[in-house]
Amino acid sequence: MWVYEKKLQFPVRIKNPDPKMARIIMSQYGGPDGELGASLRYLSQRFSMPDEVSKATLNDIGTEELAHLEMIGTIVYQLTRNLSEEDIKASGFDAYFVDHNTGIYPASAAGVPFTAAYIQSKGDVIADLTEDLAAEQKARATYDNILRLADDPDVIEPIKFLREREVVHFQRFGEAKLTNSNRFPINIKGAEDFASAPKFHYIILVVDY
Amino acid sequence: MADYNENSKREKLRQVQEADFLALDLQLYLNTHPNCIRALEQYTNAVKKAKEIRNEYEKEYGPLTAGASSSQTPWQWIKNPWTWDKERS
Numbered sequence: 296m297w298v299y300e301k302k303l304q305f306p307v308r309i310k311n312p313d314p315k316m317a318r319i320i321m322s323q324y325g326g327p328d329g330e331l332g333a334s335l336r337y338l339s340q341r342f343s344m345p346d347e348v349s350k351a352t353l354n355d356i357g358t359e360e361l362a363h364l365e366m367i368g369t370i371v372y373q374l375t376r377n378l379s380e381e382d383i384k385a386s387g388f389d390a391y392f393v394d395h396n397t398g399i400y401p402a403s404a405a406g407v408p409f410t411a412a413y414i415q416s417k418g419d420v421i422a423d424l425t426e427d428l429a430a431e432q433k434a435r436a437t438y439d440n441i442l443r444l445a446d447d448p449d450v451i452e453p454i455k456f457l458r459e460r461e462v463v464h465f466q467r468f469g470e471a472k473l474t475n476s477n478r479f480p481i482n483i484k485g486a487e488d489f490a491s492a493p494k495f496h497y498i499i500l501v502v503d504y
Numbered sequence: 505m506a507d508y509n510e511n512s513k514r515e516k517l518r519q520v521q522e523a524d525f526l527a528l529d530l531q532l533y534l535n536t537h538p539n540c541i542r543a544l545e546q547y548t549n550a551v552k553k554a555k556e557i558r559n560e561y562e563k564e565y566g567p568l569t570a571g572a573s574s575s576q577t578p579w580q581w582i583k584n585p586w587t588w589d590k591e592r593s
Contacts, residue, residue: 301568302517303587304525351535359528369588376590463529470536 297358304362305456309373309449314388317374318404319444321391323457324367325401325409328433334360336414336430343418345478352471353427356464363457368399370453421479424472428465435461510591516561517592520568523554 323329337357344350375388375397383392390406401409417423438458445451530547537543558568566580567573573580585592 298569301581301587302520303592305521306514306518307588308590348536348538352532355528355532355535359532365587372588373590463532467532467536474536 297361303366303369304359305366305453307366307369307373307453309370309447311447311449312376312378312382313374313386313447313450314378314382315386316445316447316450317371318386318388318391320367320374320441320450320454321371321402322404323434323437323441324364324371324399326403326407326437327413328430328437329401329403329409329413330360330364330367330434331401331409332413333357333430333434334364335411336416337427339414339416340423340427343416343420343423345420346475348474349420349424349471352467356467359460359464363460366453366457370450371399372397374450420475421472424468424475427468428472431461431465431468435465513565516557516565519557520554520561523550523557526550527554 325331334357337353337360341350341353341357344353378388378397383389391400391402394400403409415423415426417426435458438454438461441454442451442458445454527547527550530543530550534540534543534547562568562572566583570581
């Protein structure tokens with residue numbers, strides 16, 4: 296179970312509204328590589344993990360992703376305070392506004408509602424942890440794109456923090472996968488052809504940003 | 505006076521956030537390095553420090569978890585600001 300803490304993981308305090316930026320950042324709330332998908336992916340995959348390292352890593356990173364979801368929701372909420380009708384029309388926020396007002400709805404920047412099709416839970420430690428490595432890099436790349444488009448330091452600081460966490464999580468998932476390198480399905484029943492083939496060696500990229 | 509109080513509250517919350525962050529990052533590290541004595545030492549210290557700072561914050565500015573609401577009425581937990589409010593973080 297979880298216990299709620301009445302604090303954000305990292306401060307978010309945005310002085311100036313910017314509905315256009317809100318629409319872009321919303322993608323990390325309910326978009327294809329967003330924090331909702333991340334938390335659901337890890338918290339679902341953890342059930343079938345065979346070893347303690349992967350169980351703990353998925354459990355705790357999945358939990359941290361919920362805190363990131365809250366930060367993104369907070370950023371979008373604060374960017375959409377006190378908007379005039381003019382702001383809404385001029386920024387292109389009107390397409391979102393007509394359906395949701397300034398409510399926080401999990402969708403991508405292009406308006407596609409969140410779907411579980413963004414995640415996978417394969418019940419296979421190698422398949423799942425490999426997906427998780429890619430997921431962290433896709434989220435990192437999305438944060439890079441947001442940083443390219445952002446110019447307000449109040450927005451940039453928390454986004455930089457979130458970007459950095461993707462890099463750390465990638466590292467931890469790589470270590471969890473290395474722990475399970477003996478589980479590469481080379482000797483599985485029905486895969487004898489593979490067993491006689493040259494052995495694969497796992498290479499984990501340790502990326503230092 | 506009100507501003508001064510807001511600023512010191514925010515600063516204290518920032519200290520809680522920093523202390524908790526250090527503990528969490530070490531926790532994730534220990535999950536994949538369960539035999540690392542140095543990380544365990546740092547983690548033990550980080551958790552102790554985070555508890556101290558949290559107690560100081562809650563004593564002065566109100567509960568961070570519902571259970572820390574003490575026995576005051578009205579029930580303190582529901583009070584604004586919530587985490588997404590600008591005045592909070």
